Amino acid sequence: MKRPTVQDVAREAGVSPSTVSRALHTRGYASPEVRERVQAAANRIGYVLDHNARNLRSRTSTSIGVLISDLRNPFYADLAAGIEEELRAAEYQMVLVNDNGDPAEEMRAAETLLAMRVPGVIVTPVTAACPRILQDNGVHVVCADRELGRSGSDVVLSDNKAGARELTEHLIGLGHTRIGFLIDETKWSTGAGRLAGFRAAHADHGLEVDEQLIAYTSFDAVAAQETTRELLDSLDMTAIVAANNVLAQGALAEIKRRRWKIPRRISLAAYDDVPWMSLVAPALTTVDQHTVELGRNCARLLLARIRGELPARRRIVRVAPRLIVRGSTGPAA
Amino acid sequence: MKRPTVQDVAREAGVSPSTVSRALHTRGYASPEVRERVQAAANRIGYVLDHNARNLRSRTSTSIGVLISDLRNPFYADLAAGIEEELRAAEYQMVLVNDNGDPAEEMRAAETLLAMRVPGVIVTPVTAACPRILQDNGVHVVCADRELGRSGSDVVLSDNKAGARELTEHLIGLGHTRIGFLIDETKWSTGAGRLAGFRAAHADHGLEVDEQLIAYTSFDAVAAQETTRELLDSLDMTAIVAANNVLAQGALAEIKRRRWKIPRRISLAAYDDVPWMSLVAPALTTVDQHTVELGRNCARLLLARIRGELPARRRIVRVAPRLIVRGSTGPAA
DNA sequence: CTGTTAGCGCATTCAT
DNA sequence: ATGAATGCGCTAACAG
Numbered sequence: 076m077k078r079p080t081v082q083d084v085a086r087e088a089g090v091s092p093s094t095v096s097r098a099l100h101t102r103g104y105a106s107p108e109v110r111e112r113v114q115a116a117a118n119r120i121g122y123v124l125d126h127n128a129r130n131l132r133s134r135t136s137t138s139i140g141v142l143i144s145d146l147r148n149p150f151y152a153d154l155a156a157g158i159e160e161e162l163r164a165a166e167y168q169m170v171l172v173n174d175n176g177d178p179a180e181e182m183r184a185a186e187t188l189l190a191m192r193v194p195g196v197i198v199t200p201v202t203a204a205c206p207r208i209l210q211d212n213g214v215h216v217v218c219a220d221r222e223l224g225r226s227g228s229d230v231v232l233s234d235n236k237a238g239a240r241e242l243t244e245h246l247i248g249l250g251h252t253r254i255g256f257l258i259d260e261t262k263w264s265t266g267a268g269r270l271a272g273f274r275a276a277h278a279d280h281g282l283e284v285d286e287q288l289i290a291y292t293s294f295d296a297v298a299a300q301e302t303t304r305e306l307l308d309s310l311d312m313t314a315i316v317a318a319n320n321v322l323a324q325g326a327l328a329e330i331k332r333r334r335w336k337i338p339r340r341i342s343l344a345a346y347d348d349v350p351w352m353s354l355v356a357p358a359l360t361t362v363d364q365h366t367v368e369l370g371r372n373c374a375r376l377l378l379a380r381i382r383g384e385l386p387a388r389r390r391i392v393r394v395a396p397r398l399i400v401r402g403s404t405g406p407a408a
Numbered sequence: 409m410k411r412p413t414v415q416d417v418a419r420e421a422g423v424s425p426s427t428v429s430r431a432l433h434t435r436g437y438a439s440p441e442v443r444e445r446v447q448a449a450a451n452r453i454g455y456v457l458d459h460n461a462r463n464l465r466s467r468t469s470t471s472i473g474v475l476i477s478d479l480r481n482p483f484y485a486d487l488a489a490g491i492e493e494e495l496r497a498a499e500y501q502m503v504l505v506n507d508n509g510d511p512a513e514e515m516r517a518a519e520t521l522l523a524m525r526v527p528g529v530i531v532t533p534v535t536a537a538c539p540r541i542l543q544d545n546g547v548h549v550v551c552a553d554r555e556l557g558r559s560g561s562d563v564v565l566s567d568n569k570a571g572a573r574e575l576t577e578h579l580i581g582l583g584h585t586r587i588g589f590l591i592d593e594t595k596w597s598t599g600a601g602r603l604a605g606f607r608a609a610h611a612d613h614g615l616e617v618d619e620q621l622i623a624y625t626s627f628d629a630v631a632a633q634e635t636t637r638e639l640l641d642s643l644d645m646t647a648i649v650a651a652n653n654v655l656a657q658g659a660l661a662e663i664k665r666r667r668w669k670i671p672r673r674i675s676l677a678a679y680d681d682v683p684w685m686s687l688v689a690p691a692l693t694t695v696d697q698h699t700v701e702l703g704r705n706c707a708r709l710l711l712a713r714i715r716g717e718l719p720a721r722r723r724i725v726r727v728a729p730r731l732i733v734r735g736s737t738g739p740a741a
Numbered sequence: 742c743t744g745t746t747a748g749c750g751c752a753t754t755c756a757t
Numbered sequence: 758a759t760g761a762a763t764g765c766g767c768t769a770a771c772a773g
Contacts, residue, residue: 351684
């Protein structure tokens with residue numbers, strides 16, 4: 076299976092290999108006449124560029140690494156979709172790796188991407204070590220959705236605090252004063268921001284937060300259901316906020332199991348709007364993170380960085396979320 | 409940003425570049441003692457293999473192209489997740505491209521993958537031209553989920569006919585004789601198979617299919633809702649089968665809009681189980697395609713093909729679907 | 742504007 | 758078991 080090379084095209088067109096290279100790929104000098112002749116010759120013999128050779132020679136690549144935690148979670152799928160869309164438009168390719176939130180897998184992936192000589196990586200980081208090792212090797216990094224300590228890399232975030240604050244405020248406005256908050260982690264900026272927004276809304280309205288109402292669980296629908304069960308067993312509340320789509324699933328399952336009417340008996344709201352939330356009855360009040368747009372922003376930012384269009388200073392892009400009020404939230408009982 | 413090369417490692421370890429190559433990457437001869445010394449030297453100076461150089465030299469690549477229609481559809485996301493999982497385990501990378509079901513985008517992607525010299529591609533084909541051009545250039549192709557004419561390539565399919573037949577039979581068993589069937593396309597083996605299964609179940613039970621009950625729509629929830637509306641406006645039926653998850657969304661929306669009780673007034677069932685279907689009330693009776701497993705099979709098959717472990721004859725893998733009975737189907741009114 | 746020369750980093754001969 | 762030499766296909770310098 077020998078494929079034609081620039082040499083072959085050169086012979087066919089009666090020019091030199093470098094002229095072929097210039098005419099076809101590089102925007103170097105080449106007279107329109109020659110350009111056309113070379114193009115024709117290339118088509119005739121079915122020539123197709125070899126990215127490996129080009130990358131090796133010019134030490135650049137148009138492959139971008141994308142490192143996410145769970146492609147089956149619509150949040151990550153949407154994020155990846157937005158990234159891919161933007162990369163494709165710019166003639167870049169997306170190498171997608173699922174690290175399952177596992178630090179070891181994440182590190183393995185980073186090494187692979189290093190080996191591929193990708194110019195940039197977009198990552199929803201599990202460990203600060205991952206962005207660091209990449210940057211230490213000259214790879215541009217954009218952290219998506221969350222921030223771990225001071226990585227120094229560009230970052231694209233949803234304004235979690237503002238979104239959670241608005242959502243909580245909506246409930247307070249409906250008369251709720253005892254609101255449960257279901258959350259998995261607060262080490263990352265994501266969870267921390269949402270919790271901060273929850274607290275801020277209370278403070279804005281002169282309400283104390285009963286710390287018992289903040290229920291810590293793990294990133295798993297079954298665990299979230301169990302935690303919700305314990306929460307509802309032990310305390311009184313008129314509303315629950317779930318900090319993300321997975322936890323919302325668990326909370327909803329538990330409320331349904333009890334056959335509690337939503338929103339009459341209890342209101343339910345979730346951060347991170349995903350499709351099923353508008354299909355259930357009643358549909359859930361949520362905060363839409365504009366996840367696809369978040370992904371697009373990551374890609375745009377990374378590409379600008381790669382092209383050297385940005386000042387050295389790290390950039391922080393915040394995408395404003397939007398409150399979507401639906402039927403699952405109503406006046407406090 | 410100059411990264412260390414085999415030369416540098418060789419100097420550091422006091423051996424020749426070829427020995428480094430053998431010790432590190434290739435399983436050629438190298439004494440354990442030297443192997444270790446080279447390994448240590450490599451770690452010390454932070455050496456990392458250059459895939460581009462390796463690929464160029466050995467004309468193989470460990471990147472696999474994956475061409476799908478819509479990453480935001482959980483079906484494709486699950487498929488991709490299954491593929492990625494298997495590829496990662498085998499130390500391959502996934503280059504994921506979304507073609508949006510557009511033949512032009514699909515063809516562009518194929519050319520890119522050709523340029524990347526990937527040894528194989530997994531595609532949910534839009535056009536037969538795509539698998540063809542890839543194969544003509546020596547790239548192994550596995551078609552996922554559907555088959556377009558005679559492509560000659562390996563293919564991994566859900567047994568659509570069997571699944572739809574079982575689903576329809578379930579309804580007939582409940583006493584339904586007038587069942588609507590909502591479908592978008594029947595040119596691909598996917599839709600054709602599901603429709604065939606629907607017919608076969610009727611035939612099995614000596615029932616005529618009223619052709620009017622087969623409602624053709626387009627791959628879009630809004631269109632599906634509109635088609636469902638027309639269908640319910642014009643004909644009597646006691647159940648509806650939606651041929652995929654997107655159409656199910658439209659059908660459900662329309663039934664809810666009418667405030668018809670499910671399953672009392674009408675039963676609803678869907679092909680292609682996705683998460684929201686078990687969250688709505690009542691939960692939907694569906695056919696689970698084992699989509700992730702479908703993806704895994706695609707990757708396994710492709711890798712086996714690449715490694716030359718398979719006989720020349722094209723292979724057709726069928727993954728048996730599974731009927732999941734939930735609350736949305738009940739006795740005919 | 743075009744051709745010539747050189748070499749990117751690696752894996753593979755072929756010697757030894 | 759190891760080393761020297763070669764070239765994968767391409768593009769960046771340089772010269773013309």
